[in-house]
Amino acid sequence: MLRTALRNVVASKARAAMTVLAVCLGVAFVCGTLVFADSSAAAFRAAASKNFADIAVTVTPKDPPPGSGTPRGPGALDDRLVRELARVPGVAGVRPLADGSALLNAADGSPLRIKTGANQAAAYLPGDDGKDSRYPLLRGHAPLNSGEIALDSGTAAAGRFSIGDTVTLATDGPVMSKRLVGVVRTDDTRVTAGGTLALFDRGTAQQLFASPGHYTGIDLAATPGTSQFTLAQRVGAVLPTDRAEATTGAAQADQQAILVNTMTRGYAKLPLVFAAVSLFIGSFLIINTFTMLVTRRTREIALLRAIGATRRQVTRSVLAEAALIGLVASALGFVLGLAVASALPHLLGTDRSPLPSGPLVIGARPVVAALGVGVGVTVLAAWLPSRRAAKVAPVEAMRTAGQSPTAAVSRIRAAAGLALLVLGGGLLLSLGGAKDASQDNLQSALLGCGVLVAGLIVSAPLLARPTVKLMGRLTGRFGVVGHLARQNALRDPRRTAATASILMISTALVAGLAVLGNSTGQSLDRQAAAGLGADYVIGTRTPTAAIDRAAVRRVADTPGVGTATAVADSTLIVGGHVRQISGVDPATVGQVMKLRFLSGSAKDLGPGRIALSRTVADAHGLRAGGKLNAVLGRGGDFRQYEVVGVYEDSPIAQDALGARDQVRKSSHLPGSVQRVLVRTEHGTTSKALEGALRKAVGDSPLLKVQDRDQLVHEAAGTLGDLLTLMYGLLAIGVVISALGIVNTMAMSVAERTREIGVLRAIGMDRGVVRRMVGLEAVTVAVFGTLLGLAAGLFGAWAVGPLAGGAMTDYSLALPWGTLALVCLLSLMTGVAAAAWPARRAAALSPLEAVAAQ
Numbered sequence: 001m002l003r004t005a006l007r008n009v010v011a012s013k014a015r016a017a018m019t020v021l022a023v024c025l026g027v028a029f030v031c032g033t034l035v036f037a038d039s040s041a042a043a044f045r046a047a048a049s050k051n052f053a054d055i056a057v058t059v060t061p062k063d064p065p066p067g068s069g070t071p072r073g074p075g076a077l078d079d080r081l082v083r084e085l086a087r088v089p090g091v092a093g094v095r096p097l098a099d100g101s102a103l104l105n106a107a108d109g110s111p112l113r114i115k116t117g118a119n120q121a122a123a124y125l126p127g128d129d130g131k132d133s134r135y136p137l138l139r140g141h142a143p144l145n146s147g148e149i150a151l152d153s154g155t156a157a158a159g160r161f162s163i164g165d166t167v168t169l170a171t172d173g174p175v176m177s178k179r180l181v182g183v184v185r186t187d188d189t190r191v192t193a194g195g196t197l198a199l200f201d202r203g204t205a206q207q208l209f210a211s212p213g214h215y216t217g218i219d220l221a222a223t224p225g226t227s228q229f230t231l232a233q234r235v236g237a238v239l240p241t242d243r244a245e246a247t248t249g250a251a252q253a254d255q256q257a258i259l260v261n262t263m264t265r266g267y268a269k270l271p272l273v274f275a276a277v278s279l280f281i282g283s284f285l286i287i288n289t290f291t292m293l294v295t296r297r298t299r300e301i302a303l304l305r306a307i308g309a310t311r312r313q314v315t316r317s318v319l320a321e322a323a324l325i326g327l328v329a330s331a332l333g334f335v336l337g338l339a340v341a342s343a344l345p346h347l348l349g350t351d352r353s354p355l356p357s358g359p360l361v362i363g364a365r366p367v368v369a370a371l372g373v374g375v376g377v378t379v380l381a382a383w384l385p386s387r388r389a390a391k392v393a394p395v396e397a398m399r400t401a402g403q404s405p406t407a408a409v410s411r412i413r414a415a416a417g418l419a420l421l422v423l424g425g426g427l428l429l430s431l432g433g434a435k436d437a438s439q440d441n442l443q444s445a446l447l448g449c450g451v452l453v454a455g456l457i458v459s460a461p462l463l464a465r466p467t468v469k470l471m472g473r474l475t476g477r478f479g480v481v482g483h484l485a486r487q488n489a490l491r492d493p494r495r496t497a498a499t500a501s502i503l504m505i506s507t508a509l510v511a512g513l514a515v516l517g518n519s520t521g522q523s524l525d526r527q528a529a530a531g532l533g534a535d536y537v538i539g540t541r542t543p544t545a546a547i548d549r550a551a552v553r554r555v556a557d558t559p560g561v562g563t564a565t566a567v568a569d570s571t572l573i574v575g576g577h578v579r580q581i582s583g584v585d586p587a588t589v590g591q592v593m594k595l596r597f598l599s600g601s602a603k604d605l606g607p608g609r610i611a612l613s614r615t616v617a618d619a620h621g622l623r624a625g626g627k628l629n630a631v632l633g634r635g636g637d638f639r640q641y642e643v644v645g646v647y648e649d650s651p652i653a654q655d656a657l658g659a660r661d662q663v664r665k666s667s668h669l670p671g672s673v674q675r676v677l678v679r680t681e682h683g684t685t686s687k688a689l690e691g692a693l694r695k696a697v698g699d700s701p702l703l704k705v706q707d708r709d710q711l712v713h714e715a716a717g718t719l720g721d722l723l724t725l726m727y728g729l730l731a732i733g734v735v736i737s738a739l740g741i742v743n744t745m746a747m748s749v750a751e752r753t754r755e756i757g758v759l760r761a762i763g764m765d766r767g768v769v770r771r772m773v774g775l776e777a778v779t780v781a782v783f784g785t786l787l788g789l790a791a792g793l794f795g796a797w798a799v800g801p802l803a804g805g806a807m808t809d810y811s812l813a814l815p816w817g818t819l820a821l822v823c824l825l826s827l828m829t830g831v832a833a834a835a836w837p838a839r840r841a842a843a844l845s846p847l848e849a850v851a852a853q
Contacts, residue, residue, distance in 0.1 A: 027333025032340025507788025583663025600645025633666025781830025
């Protein structure tokens with residue numbers, strides 16, 4: 001039986017190759033993702049370890065006890081402590097630090113944006129040799145005074161800076177301009193993962209991030225033979241326990257590697273989604289292939305049974321054949337996965353957010369996954385066909401045609417399919433009242449979608465006959481050829497349905513994601529600009545940044561500006577929940593905010609009087625005229641506020657509105673504001689006016705100037721991953737669906753060899769034969785596409801309320817262009833997949849085909 005399995009694999013090389021390719025794609029994504037994740041983690045650890053290679057212990061300020069009122073700062077980390085630490089036994093060297101954060105503008109004046117990493121800033125502290133070993137110089141020299149700066153090579157390239165250029169930057173205050181005098185290299189993973197690095201001289205860094213004569217940290221090197229743990233204990237004994245603490249370099253390296261790995265963890269999830277989808281869809285191709293192989297070898301299996309083969313032996317023979325195919329697919333998928341792992345850092349990274357590079361780390365996990373996934377999925381998918389093969393009785397060898405399923409089997413299939421459809425549809429419809437994407441609701445949605453798809457798969461053979469007959473009105477326009485194509489598709493509804501199911505699953509996934517993505521995108525577009533009457537919004541990029549009054553006056557005096565209203569943002573603690581409150585000028589708020597008040601008005605805002613969004617008001621059962629006990633700002637006291645209005649939720653107004661002077665006093669930077677809403681004189685925007693507004697706020701990289709379109713684009717930016725996922729799933733589905741149709745049509749042609757020979761003998765030319773096979777493939781593709789569209793649209797409509805819970809303005813919006821593209825690609829898949837089987841059918845010799853057994 002083993003020799004029989006080997007012979008069957010060799011005899012069906014083309015079909016085995018297509019099955020191998022389908023499984024290979026899934027294995028490649030799984031192995032590639034695992035190798036990529038292990039390699040990235042190793043690269044992060046190596047970079048972090050190298051960054052802390054010469055550091056045994058670091059001394060940092062200790063956070064003051066909660067409620068003590070003592071601010072966190074450099075405290076005791078001064079030159080005196082540096083000298084004292086240098087005398088500790090086991091200390092080989094002491095390097096004080098003055099680190100912080102700085103945001104930079106690019107050479108063209110626009111803010112230098114990053115996706116991951118951090119905006120690092122530090123002091124360049126040369127040793128006895130005049131060099132800082134942490135930052136090897138590549139070009140130029142180190143910063144020597146307050147007017148000079150050095151950048152790492154990645155930051156210099158991203159900002160398009162050259163030695164001698166002026167660099168504008170800001171920490172948490174006004175904009176500074178410094179001359180670039182050096183470019184360095186760094187192994188700091190917070191920078192190499194996509195961040196920026198700016199280096200200052202010692203005095204400038206102390207003034208910016210600590211205070212003159214003080215430091216933000218102190219690194220210590222150990223003498224040979226002194227362990228980091230021992231040195232940390234010795235250092236801790238001389239530190240003021242309430243003001244400083246010691247941490248080993250190994251612990252810092254581990255913490256930094258975990259931090260950066262966490263920031264980039266999402267990159268490894270997308271390939272796993274592709275792997276799951278390709279394996280799921282590919283399993284149907286395997287089931288279909290082995291089902292058709294068993295059907296075609298019915299007489300052969302019956303003869304084996306007649307000469308003594310047991311059912312168990314027949315089952316093992318089919319499973320052995322599947323295991324051999326799975327082994328080949330696993331080996332090829334593993335090799336392809338290494339190529340995927342090598343390409344992922346380049347595909348998922350960007351110039352501003354590169355992923356770590358390093359040698360590929362191939363552990364036991366990817367190898368076991370390749371064998372488990374490749375062999376496991378293939379054998380599991382072939383189990384049902386093997387059971388069917390074992391049931392073939394010896395008497396079947398006397399029959400020349402396969403037996404259609406009995407009426408009882410059809411009734412059982414119909415009942416099971418209907419039950420699954422009702423159950424899946426009911427689960428999805430039960431979410432109609434759910435307005436939040438909680439874990440339970442998401443699990444119910446996934447379960448409902450899975451049951452619905454399973455119901456369609458079970459019911460597909462029963463749906464195939466009426467659907468294909470209905471489509472016969474279109475294929476009938478091609479005359480006898482179209483009629484034959486329709487009859488061939490109806491000859492074995494189970495095979496037609498199994499082939500169409502592959503395309504149905506991928507179409508349903510893409511159509512559902514496309515509808516949800518388009519609906520969510522349009523809702524985000526509306527929500528981002530909801531309540532905005534201004535043409536520009538000037539905001540901060542960091543929580544600690546603020547806009548001073550002088551900048552607000554310069555904005556108001558900019559030519560072309562009609563109204564400029566400053567908004568102070570703070571917190572409002574209500575009922576144990578932290579809400580966001582916007583402080584506005586009641587006299588001008590109506591010009592820059594389009595708020596729909598359900599009761600009351602913003603004109604009545606003032607000391608002790610606030611307005612609430614509908615969500616907050618409903619949560620506390622309040623209306624205009626009600627009283628609310630709340631804490632304005634952090635560290636304040638509870639007091640009673642009068643509610644003077646309730647408005648529809650708006651991201652511009654946030655959770656509550658208050659008088660600007662009242663809110664500004666409670667913010668983290670009293671006297672400053674966090675936003676400026678600008679309305680132009682003619683209600684128009686332009687690049688020139690945007691540039692003038694940036695200049696009015698000092699071209700500070702801490703601030704951003706955005707018009708409506710930019711606000712919408714920023715709010716919808718997270719949809720990029722969804723669109724990538726959608727088109728990736730479409731590509732995988734198209735490839736595997738094409739393989740399935742090729743496989744089905746090739747077997748169909750092989751089964752109809754004599755029939756095609758007769759048609760050729762009575763006058764059908766090769767072009768007509770190719771057209772007949774092509775129309776049959778298109779019929780199968782259209783059937784799968786229709787089922788997929790129905791499932792995807794219904795699923796998106798039913799799951800939509802979960803997204804609506806997070807968006808007040810959510811509504812279903814069909815992406816007609818994308819749906820039309822999906823239909824077109826499905827039809828093209830059918831036509832392209834039929835090309836080789838059609839050519840093979842047309843090449844049959846009439847005499848040889850008629851004489852074929």
